[in-house]
Amino acid sequence: xxxxxxxxxxxxxxxxxxxxxxxxxxxxxxxxxxxxxxxxxxxxxxxxxxxxxxxxxxxxxxxxxxxxxxxxxxxxxxxxxxxxxxxxxxxxxxxxxxxxxxxxxxxxxxxxxxxxxxxxxxxxxxxxxxxxxxxxxxxxxxxxxxxxxxxxxxxxxxxxxxxxxxxxxxxxxxxxxxxxxxxxxxxxxxxxxxxxxxxxxxxxxxxxxxxxxxxxxxxxxxxxxxxxxxxxxxxxxxxxxxxxxxxxxxxxxxxxxxxxxxxxxxxxxxxxxxxxxxxxxxxxxxxxxxxxxxxxxxxxxxxxxxxxxxxxxxxxxxxxxxxxxxxxxxxxxxxxxxxxxxxxxxxxxxxxxxxxxxxxxxxxxxxxxxxxxxxxxxxxxxxxxxxxxxxxxxxxxxxxxxxxxxxxxxx
Amino acid sequence: xxxxxxxxxxxxxxxxxxxxxxxxxxxxxxxxxxxxxxxxxxxxxxxxxxxxxxxxxxxxxxxxxxxxxxxxxxxxxxxxxxxxxxxxxxxxxxxxxxxxxxxxxxxxxxxxxxxxxxxxxxxxxxxxxxxxxxxxxxxxxxxxxxxxxxxxxxxxxxxxxxxxxxxxxxxxxxxxxxxxxxxxxxxxxxxxxxxxxxxxxxxxxxxxxxxxxxxxxxxxxxxxxxxxxxxxxxxxxxx
Amino acid sequence: xxxxxxxxxxxxxxxxxxxxxxxxxxxxxxxxxxxxxxxxxxxxxxxxxxxxxxxxxxxxxxxxxxxxxxxxxxxxxxxxxxxxxxxxxxxxxxxxxxxxxxxxxxxxxxxxxxxxxxxxxxxxxxxxxxxxxxxxxxxxxxxxxxxxxxxxxxxxxxxxxxxxxxxxxxxxxxxxxxxxxxxxxxxxxxxxxxxxxxxxxxxxxxxxxxxxxxxxxxxxxxxxxxxxxxxxxxxxxxxxxxxxxxxxxxxxxxx
Numbered sequence: 090x091x092x093x094x095x096x097x098x099x100x101x102x103x104x105x106x107x108x109x110x111x112x113x114x115x116x117x118x119x120x121x122x123x124x125x126x127x128x129x130x131x132x133x134x135x136x137x138x139x140x141x142x143x144x145x146x147x148x149x150x151x152x153x154x155x156x157x158x159x160x161x162x163x164x165x166x167x168x169x170x171x172x173x174x175x176x177x178x179x180x181x182x183x184x185x186x187x188x189x190x191x192x193x194x195x196x197x198x199x200x201x202x203x204x205x206x207x208x209x210x211x212x213x214x215x216x217x218x219x220x221x222x223x224x225x226x227x228x229x230x231x232x233x234x235x236x237x238x239x240x241x242x243x244x245x246x247x248x249x250x251x252x253x254x255x256x257x258x259x260x261x262x263x264x265x266x267x268x269x270x271x272x273x274x275x276x277x278x279x280x281x282x283x284x285x286x287x288x289x290x291x292x293x294x295x296x297x298x299x300x301x302x303x304x305x306x307x308x309x310x311x312x313x314x315x316x317x318x319x320x321x322x323x324x325x326x327x328x329x330x331x332x333x334x335x336x337x338x339x340x341x342x343x344x345x346x347x348x349x350x351x352x353x354x355x356x357x358x359x360x361x362x363x364x365x366x367x368x369x370x371x372x373x374x375x376x377x378x379x380x381x382x383x384x385x386x387x388x389x390x391x392x393x394x395x396x397x398x399x400x401x402x403x404x405x406x407x408x409x410x411x412x413x414x415x416x417x418x419x420x421x422x423x424x425x426x427x428x429x430x431x432x433x434x435x436x437x438x439x440x441x442x443x444x445x446x447x448x449x450x451x452x453x454x455x456x457x458x459x460x461x462x463x464x465x466x467x468x469x470x471x472x473x474x475x476x477x478x479x480x481x482x483x484x485x486x487x488x489x490x491x492x493x494x495x496x497x498x499x500x
Numbered sequence: 501x502x503x504x505x506x507x508x509x510x511x512x513x514x515x516x517x518x519x520x521x522x523x524x525x526x527x528x529x530x531x532x533x534x535x536x537x538x539x540x541x542x543x544x545x546x547x548x549x550x551x552x553x554x555x556x557x558x559x560x561x562x563x564x565x566x567x568x569x570x571x572x573x574x575x576x577x578x579x580x581x582x583x584x585x586x587x588x589x590x591x592x593x594x595x596x597x598x599x600x601x602x603x604x605x606x607x608x609x610x611x612x613x614x615x616x617x618x619x620x621x622x623x624x625x626x627x628x629x630x631x632x633x634x635x636x637x638x639x640x641x642x643x644x645x646x647x648x649x650x651x652x653x654x655x656x657x658x659x660x661x662x663x664x665x666x667x668x669x670x671x672x673x674x675x676x677x678x679x680x681x682x683x684x685x686x687x688x689x690x691x692x693x694x695x696x697x698x699x700x701x702x703x704x705x706x707x708x709x710x711x712x713x714x715x716x717x718x719x720x721x722x723x724x725x726x727x728x729x730x731x732x733x734x735x736x737x738x739x
Numbered sequence: 740x741x742x743x744x745x746x747x748x749x750x751x752x753x754x755x756x757x758x759x760x761x762x763x764x765x766x767x768x769x770x771x772x773x774x775x776x777x778x779x780x781x782x783x784x785x786x787x788x789x790x791x792x793x794x795x796x797x798x799x800x801x802x803x804x805x806x807x808x809x810x811x812x813x814x815x816x817x818x819x820x821x822x823x824x825x826x827x828x829x830x831x832x833x834x835x836x837x838x839x840x841x842x843x844x845x846x847x848x849x850x851x852x853x854x855x856x857x858x859x860x861x862x863x864x865x866x867x868x869x870x871x872x873x874x875x876x877x878x879x880x881x882x883x884x885x886x887x888x889x890x891x892x893x894x895x896x897x898x899x900x901x902x903x904x905x906x907x908x909x910x911x912x913x914x915x916x917x918x919x920x921x922x923x924x925x926x927x928x929x930x931x932x933x934x935x936x937x938x939x940x941x942x943x944x945x946x947x948x949x950x951x952x953x954x955x956x957x958x959x960x961x962x963x964x965x966x967x968x969x970x971x972x973x974x975x976x977x978x979x980x981x982x983x984x985x986x987x988x989x990x991x992x993x994x
Contacts (some may be wrong), residue, residue: 339958363951385948406779428780442747444956458912460920462952463928465941469905471787514993551817554993570990572819580817586810590753591746599746604818627753643814 115139146170158184174202190219192246199224221248240269249274271297319345326352342367395419411447422490446495450477501679510559521706530680541703565568579649585640594624663728740824747832764844772852801876804895806886834873864936870978871932878981881988921956932977
């Protein structure tokens with residue numbers, strides 16, 4: 090009996106599903122644009138938009154629909170409005186080209202806006218020349234997957250590529266963001282994940298956290314942005330296996346950390362950045378198993394950072410390994426590989442017998458007189474550093490790695 | 501006898517020391533001139549001025565009538581044997597001769613009399629730095645005569661040469677004179693000058709004390725030996 | 740001129756000093772590359788050594804050779820050759836010999852072990868430093884009358900350029916740190932061939948750090964090709980100007 094009722098229930102469900110319709114939008118038909126189709130459709134329907142060029146002046150998605158572009162139809166707001174706004178839970182929006190949102194300082198016009206919704210999936214869209222790309226406010230359990238967004242490319246009228254405000258449990262995956270202000274921006278976003286995205290050539294940051302806690306970003310690439318990633322006023326951010334590369338220029342960092350606590354930086358690679366990691370007012374940080382290659386400064390840690398742990402990192406071919414503006418007594422460096430280490434290992438256990446002091450005297454001089462950058466690698470500077478290693482007195486006593494490794498960690 | 505070299509009012513100062521004080525004179529072809537004088541009398545400076553190695557402060561030097569200031573072509577017609585011949589250490593004698601032939605670009609047949617007389621060919625493979633002073637002098641002499649120059653300037657040519665080599669050189673000098681060449685020799689050895697010279701120039705403190713044919717000097721003083729002639733002339737002067 | 744250069748090269752090739760210099764450089768480079776698996780680190784070590792040894796040997800060897808060849812020079816002057824051609828021939832011969840030693844001693848190992856943009860920059864910078872210091876050697880030699888004074892002057896030039904110049908610049912920076920010093924720094928760099936060569940290598944090795952500098956002039960200097968173009972052309976001037984001055988002195992010099 091029970092089994093029969095289950096079967097009946099299943100049958101009912103199938104019938105309801107089969108009642109869902111598929112509406113097709115195409116140019117010069119009864120459904121000439123998305124707006125008309127949304128008006129026509131009911132919750133649960135699918136809208137297929139055929140390849141073509143459509144104008145979309147802030148089309149509101151107010152029903153639970155699956156909206157799919159067939160052959161990347163173009164939705165153009167012609168600089169007058171936003172392109173699409175999703176206001177209902179459970180929407181899937183996929184396969185469109187969204188262009189030319191309005192720009193301006195009054196509102197954050199976006200290619201796709203999501204407001205107060207959950208269980209929405211935005212996937213495989215191409216956003217071109219919008220003020221903001223994908224804009225999430227007050228959302229949860231939203232997936233943004235496989236989209237590319239290219240901003241206006243002018244610094245004054247650039248918004249963020251993927252912007253999330255007051256959200257939780259969001260997943261941002263496999264997206265590409267460029268020519269925006271921030272590639273990805275999180276403000277008051279909790280328990281969310283950012284996986285395998287690429288942000289490059291954005292004006293400000295590749296990825297930016299403000300007041301966001303318990304988030305994870307992993308396996309992303311941040312290349313040649315105003316800075317790679319900035320994490321500010323946030324707690325418990327996990328930063329795993331990312332690549333920070335060629336973020337170049339004055340005040341430009343691979344990873345900029347400001348006033349954050351209990352966060353982990355593990356397994357990342359920092360390559361050819363002006364500064365690999367910059368830390369200011371950070372507490373209880375862990376930076377382990379990272380690799381720093383060819384950076385100007387591998388790490389700049391201001392003296393107001395406390396209780397940091399820096400272990401098993403590789404420092405190779407950086408102009409400077411660690412610099413600071415004061416003392417770093419309350420931070421711990423251990424078992425890192427420093428290519429500038431010149432100590433010996435008599436008992437052959439792979440660990441150097443004398444500690445390594447990563448803050449060089451010349452780095453201290455650079456701190457005072459930045460113009461002395463011109464003297465880098467000169468005989469005099471080498472001599473100063475050698476003398477300093479022999480008679481350490483000027484570099485902060487605390488910054489030392491007691492167990493420097495003789496060979497780099499293999500990763 | 502043609503005038504080959506003409507010096508007029510040559511002055512030269514090294515630092516505070518005036519080495520040549522208004523020297524004017526002629527040198528003619530077919531003539532052997534012996535330039536005498538005590539040390540630091542200006543002999544070498546005068547020779548070097550003619551060769552363009554020292555640049556006079558004032559005055560003209562003419563070669564066959566043409567001013568030679570800062571030109572170099574006239575040196576084609578001059579063979580010079582320095583007081584001390586020093587050459588690149590690792591160069592071999594043979595290479596040195598080849599090099600000189602090469603850089604002088606001479607199309608006349610080189611005069612190899614001295615090379616043969618001194619048997620330098622057998623030493624062609626020896627590097628210059630291994631040679632004795634005498635052998636180097638031989639090399640220098642051979643080089644000076646090599647290009648059939650109209651003028652030969654020999655600075656202390658026999659210093660360091662053994663008597664046989666000296667004799668060979670003397671014969672060569674006389675032979676060149678016979679070819680109507682001009683030979684200018686500085687020397688301390690009076691007997692040698694006496695033997696070779698037609699004309700004697702005596703320099704003293706940068707001035708030409710006298711410059712006359714040897715025969716005339718002999719007549720004047722009634723002495724045969726150059727040493728006595730000099731003593732006579734110079735003491736007369738001072739008295 | 741070329742004939743004289745040719746014979747000087749033939750003479751120098753047989754000299755033990757230059758062969759020793761070549762072997763010394765080659766040994767240093769090979770040992771560094773073999774003992775360190777990190778090629779870039781090896782290049783850094785070689786740069787440090789090259790910036791000391793190459794100027795020293797170039798200037799001292801050229802000065803010594805010039806004075807040892809003084810009588811030979813006299814002999815050449817007594818020949819129908821222009822003084823200009825004699826000195827230029829000597830410069831050409833000596834500088835190309837020392838340059839050859841550098842090519843065999845440094846460029847060859849670097850090309851074998853570390854052929855990269857940085858490696859090539861090191862080769863070019865080292866080569867230009869060789870030429871600059873040979874050129875300076877000619878200036879020092881013609882400027883002075885005897886060998887001991889000449890070598891003394893050459894040693895002073897080396898000591899000044901390779902060792903104490905940077906200390907003076909650092910002192911200068913400390914003293915005037917309150918003033919904008921960018922322009923002054925670039926000018927000061929141009930006044931020392933060792934610094935110019937070092938900057939060339941910096942631009943390859945440490946561009947990440949150099950880009951961190953805030954001043955507009957430095958940014959322009961370090962970014963784009965300006966810095967490299969500037970350094971190379973200044974080094975060319977250093978290779979040519981002293982020898983031209985030497986020519987001027989030599990044309991009036993009594994031998």
